[in-house]
Amino acid sequence: MDVKVYMETLGSRARQASRAMARASTAAKNAALMAIAQALRTQKAALLDANRQDVENARQEGLSAAMIDRLALSEKSIEAMAKGVEEVAQLPDPVGEITDLKRRPSGIQVGKMRVPLGVVGIIYESRPNVTVDAAVLCLKAGNAAILRGGKEAIGSNQAIAACVRAGLRAAGLPETAVQVVETTDREAVGHLVSMPQYVDVIVPRGGKSLIERISREARVPVIKHLDGNCHVYVDAAADPEKALRIVENAKTQRLGVCNAAESLLIARAVAPTLLPKIAAMLTAHGVEIRGCPETCALVPQAKPASEEDFYAEYLDAIISCKVVADVAEAIEHINHYSSAHTDAIVTEDYAAALRFLREVDSSSVMVNASTRFADGFEYGLGAEIGISTDKFHARGPVGLEGLTSQKWIVLGQGEIRQ
Amino acid sequence: MDVKVYMETLGSRARQASRAMARASTAAKNAALMAIAQALRTQKAALLDANRQDVENARQEGLSAAMIDRLALSEKSIEAMAKGVEEVAQLPDPVGEITDLKRRPSGIQVGKMRVPLGVVGIIYESRPNVTVDAAVLCLKAGNAAILRGGKEAIGSNQAIAACVRAGLRAAGLPETAVQVVETTDREAVGHLVSMPQYVDVIVPRGGKSLIERISREARVPVIKHLDGNCHVYVDAAADPEKALRIVENAKTQRLGVCNAAESLLIARAVAPTLLPKIAAMLTAHGVEIRGCPETCALVPQAKPASEEDFYAEYLDAIISCKVVADVAEAIEHINHYSSAHTDAIVTEDYAAALRFLREVDSSSVMVNASTRFADGFEYGLGAEIGISTDKFHARGPVGLEGLTSQKWIVLGQGEIRQ
Numbered sequence: 001m002d003v004k005v006y007m008e009t010l011g012s013r014a015r016q017a018s019r020a021m022a023r024a025s026t027a028a029k030n031a032a033l034m035a036i037a038q039a040l041r042t043q044k045a046a047l048l049d050a051n052r053q054d055v056e057n058a059r060q061e062g063l064s065a066a067m068i069d070r071l072a073l074s075e076k077s078i079e080a081m082a083k084g085v086e087e088v089a090q091l092p093d094p095v096g097e098i099t100d101l102k103r104r105p106s107g108i109q110v111g112k113m114r115v116p117l118g119v120v121g122i123i124y125e126s127r128p129n130v131t132v133d134a135a136v137l138c139l140k141a142g143n144a145a146i147l148r149g150g151k152e153a154i155g156s157n158q159a160i161a162a163c164v165r166a167g168l169r170a171a172g173l174p175e176t177a178v179q180v181v182e183t184t185d186r187e188a189v190g191h192l193v194s195m196p197q198y199v200d201v202i203v204p205r206g207g208k209s210l211i212e213r214i215s216r217e218a219r220v221p222v223i224k225h226l227d228g229n230c231h232v233y234v235d236a237a238a239d240p241e242k243a244l245r246i247v248e249n250a251k252t253q254r255l256g257v258c259n260a261a262e263s264l265l266i267a268r269a270v271a272p273t274l275l276p277k278i279a280a281m282l283t284a285h286g287v288e289i290r291g292c293p294e295t296c297a298l299v300p301q302a303k304p305a306s307e308e309d310f311y312a313e314y315l316d317a318i319i320s321c322k323v324v325a326d327v328a329e330a331i332e333h334i335n336h337y338s339s340a341h342t343d344a345i346v347t348e349d350y351a352a353a354l355r356f357l358r359e360v361d362s363s364s365v366m367v368n369a370s371t372r373f374a375d376g377f378e379y380g381l382g383a384e385i386g387i388s389t390d391k392f393h394a395r396g397p398v399g400l401e402g403l404t405s406q407k408w409i410v411l412g413q414g415e416i417r418q
Numbered sequence: 419m420d421v422k423v424y425m426e427t428l429g430s431r432a433r434q435a436s437r438a439m440a441r442a443s444t445a446a447k448n449a450a451l452m453a454i455a456q457a458l459r460t461q462k463a464a465l466l467d468a469n470r471q472d473v474e475n476a477r478q479e480g481l482s483a484a485m486i487d488r489l490a491l492s493e494k495s496i497e498a499m500a501k502g503v504e505e506v507a508q509l510p511d512p513v514g515e516i517t518d519l520k521r522r523p524s525g526i527q528v529g530k531m532r533v534p535l536g537v538v539g540i541i542y543e544s545r546p547n548v549t550v551d552a553a554v555l556c557l558k559a560g561n562a563a564i565l566r567g568g569k570e571a572i573g574s575n576q577a578i579a580a581c582v583r584a585g586l587r588a589a590g591l592p593e594t595a596v597q598v599v600e601t602t603d604r605e606a607v608g609h610l611v612s613m614p615q616y617v618d619v620i621v622p623r624g625g626k627s628l629i630e631r632i633s634r635e636a637r638v639p640v641i642k643h644l645d646g647n648c649h650v651y652v653d654a655a656a657d658p659e660k661a662l663r664i665v666e667n668a669k670t671q672r673l674g675v676c677n678a679a680e681s682l683l684i685a686r687a688v689a690p691t692l693l694p695k696i697a698a699m700l701t702a703h704g705v706e707i708r709g710c711p712e713t714c715a716l717v718p719q720a721k722p723a724s725e726e727d728f729y730a731e732y733l734d735a736i737i738s739c740k741v742v743a744d745v746a747e748a749i750e751h752i753n754h755y756s757s758a759h760t761d762a763i764v765t766e767d768y769a770a771a772l773r774f775l776r777e778v779d780s781s782s783v784m785v786n787a788s789t790r791f792a793d794g795f796e797y798g799l800g801a802e803i804g805i806s807t808d809k810f811h812a813r814g815p816v817g818l819e820g821l822t823s824q825k826w827i828v829l830g831q832g833e834i835r836q
Binding site (some may be wrong): 022113219 | 773
């Protein structure tokens with residue numbers, strides 16, 4: 001198989017299908033989504049069979065238990081997928097919305113219309129549910145999608161793709177609107193990210209090395225999600241109860257997620273009284289504390305932090321900790337060390353809250369709330385295709401709107417430029 | 419001089435200055451703008467001297483008359499620059515605007531805050547007025563800027579940069595918020611576009627080969643402007659008077675600009691009656707017509723068009739012309755051949771107008787108006803840093819809003835995630 005020719009064929013079909021998707025009615029797109037949910041349910045046995053084979057192969061190849069866990073489907077997880085598809089059908093259709101229509105002195109009316117991006121390429125690792133989540137979000141936003149999953153999930157992904165095709169067919173939409181790359185050749189990724197004539201944007205979902213490789217090779221825009229090195233800053237004017245509750249939730253509710261806190265900053269004025277209590281709570285949860293010298297002086301169980309600790313996304317029961325002078329030093333520290341994902345301040349001081357909101361240069365900035373809220377569902381987007389740590393186009397949780405663009409429209413009555 | 423070290427020094431200073439610019443008040447930014455306008459006026463003699471030297475060197479190097487024309491400043495053009503700066507001071511400050519603040523079931527309030535992009539790199543060719551236009555738009559949007567102009571304008575650009583620094587200094591803002599690259603080494607461009615730690619976005623302004631080179635080498639997002647192959651489609655239901663007026667204005671008002679029409683499409687039903695009239699008007703303006711076989715049969719003076727003609731951005735007194743069946747074929751032709759800059763339909767038919775607006779995948783889509791309106795001033799943006807033919811982030815004319823981003827803000831009362 002000539003992988004380049006194969007990928008160009010997928011790309012050309014996707015570009016063609018994207019035109020039909022862009023003009024598809026909301027009713028047709030929703031009918032396709034409902035039919036996809038239905039197909040996932042009726043094809044459950046076939047999905048489970050295909051997935052069992054993938055899991056069997058993964059065991060033989062010696063994949064880790066964690067990877068096999070992410071790969072495995074169950075009756076319950078298939079039902080959850082189907083429900084998720086139905087929820088996307090309930091979301092408002094973003095396409096065609098016209099905003100800011102204003103009359104200009106020349107007589108023309110100028111405004112913006114929300115339109116699909118076109119063709120979205122998704123590159124991901126082992127979780128087969130990404131196949132259906134990504135497909136249906138792209139579909140609802142009027143895009144065509146090319147999905148490249150991990151090779152260990154190829155059987156499951158093809159079985160899911162068959163359900164998606166059945167749904168598109170039932171609604172009279174082109175089956176090529178969602179295509180799964182059927183080769184596991186690594187070369188396919190290189191071609192997918194360098195066909196600007198066919199692909200408008202790449203969304204990589206997976207580990208840092210995958211995303212860095214794609215960013216390096218891409219010749220099309222990438223909506224990327226790098227680290228989540230999230231901070232909670234406990235200000236001098238923090239309510240101690242809120243500080244304890246928020247740090248506990250942000251760090252310990254789930255350790256391995258990108259919106260978990262990885263670093264605690266605390267104002268010098270309250271560190272002697274408050275930090276030992278917070279540290280005791282963290283220690284009780286089994287969290288190791290790696291601190292600056294002042295932290296270590298106040299918290300006997302803390303270990304000294306290295307410079308690298310302040311950059312780290314542990315995704316584990318470890319937290320870095322630093323005592324800072326005030327909100328200004330906290331902001332400076334965060335803008336230097338943070339991965340620009342999500343950072344929170346705990347304070348009852350109006351000026352400190354406003355300053356933190358304005359100056360912290362991250363995709364989500366919070367006052368008196370847990371970083372764990374940084375999520376498409378919690379923000380009311382209904383669903384998300386990822387969380388962008390870029391500043392460009394889509395920032396933070398990316399839902400349907402991030403999969404669209406706005407073009408300018410001009411409504412005239414025969415006006416010409418003088 | 420080690421160009422890499424030099425560019426990294428500029429980058430690091432710009433990143434530092436961008437923090438101060440992000441928190442600068444609207445009053446301070448406007449004071450800087452007014453002081454820059456003042457400095458341009460008081461330093462007029464020095465600017466003209468520096469520019470005369472650039473022009474002299476350009477003549478000795480044998481640059482074309484057109485390039486020297488773009489390079490040359492005059493008392494009048496300096497006054498126009500100063501006025502332009504004052505106009506940017508009058509524009510509303512986009513930074514800090516909070517929108518879509520909604521309460522979620524969890525109790526948190528979620529919204530978006532408009533914030534600067536950070537550090538903007540501008541790469542351009544000979545026109546020295548770009549130095550001041552780009553600097554002041556970046557400044558007003560709260561960004562730091564690194565400007566890399568053409569080597570033939572280096573003296574003029576440095577003289578302008580001195581005025582910008584004087585204005586920043588007068589307003590108490592960091593002078594490093596606007597830096598002009600002082601080396602003419604081509605290597606500098608390669609470094610500027612590959613320092614994601616210091617530069618958030620690159621805006622290239624210039625010819626296609628410059629922009630293609632930058633897109634190829636860039637490791638940071640690029641807001642790019644490629645061709646303007648703009649179409650006017652005269653529908654079967656067009657008002658003949660409007661069609662004539664709009665085609666005349668779009669093609670002939672200014673030949674060498676990106677929003678001039680380069681291709682005319684006309685519905686078969688009206689081609690026999692209307693196309694000869696339009697052709698006669700174009701011929702009277704000295705415009706050469708390159709047409710499809712049907713066009714040539716109806717218009718004796720037309721020459722046969724090649725496939726390449728339909729892709730061409732002539733920027734000259736030439737237009738390609740094709741007879742199409744209907745709006746559907748016009749849309750298909752445009753989505754295939756257009757550069758996605760600006761395309762217009764002339765029609766009195768409601769359904770045709772709506773379909774064209776929705777389905778043409780270009781940054782500006784117009785009904786019954788001249789493509790020449792695609793411009794930041796005409797759209798009410800006040801000023802523009804360029805016209806983007808990308809779908810991502812900023813599309814069409816890019817003003818202050820395109821130089822900002824939106825981050826999520828969360829206002830809580832101590833909420834944690836369940």
